[in-house]
Amino acid sequence: MPTAFIPFTMHASVRDDRRRMFRTDIERMTDGHLPSTPLDVIKSTNTQAVFRGAAPKGPHTATDASLAQYLQDRLAAENIHLDLRVCIER
Numbered sequence: 001m002p003t004a005f006i007p008f009t010m011h012a013s014v015r016d017d018r019r020r021m022f023r024t025d026i027e028r029m030t031d032g033h034l035p036s037t038p039l040d041v042i043k044s045t046n047t048q049a050v051f052r053g054a055a056p057k058g059p060h061t062a063t064d065a066s067l068a069q070y071l072q073d074r075l076a077a078e079n080i081h082l083d084l085r086v087c088i089e090r
């Protein structure tokens with residue numbers, strides 16, 4: 001049975017202690033460091049980025065906050081530390 005994907009928009013903001021790594025982190029995110037969660041950059045600056053993505057449906061896609069925490073945890077495992085806001089497309 002195919003997996004359903006939930007589309008979302010994500011806003012990422014740099015953390016002060018990671019300012020020098022922000023551009024590299026953005027590139028790593030779109031280069032597949034989140035397996036099974038494809039991301040495309042819509043817009044980015046030196047301190048913020050907007051992405052469009054899709055996540056496999058599961059308990060983590062129940063709310064915007066749960067998806068944001070899920071993505072933050074997965075990124076932290078890759079040593080990517082950003083502040084995220086997520087809006088699931090309903």
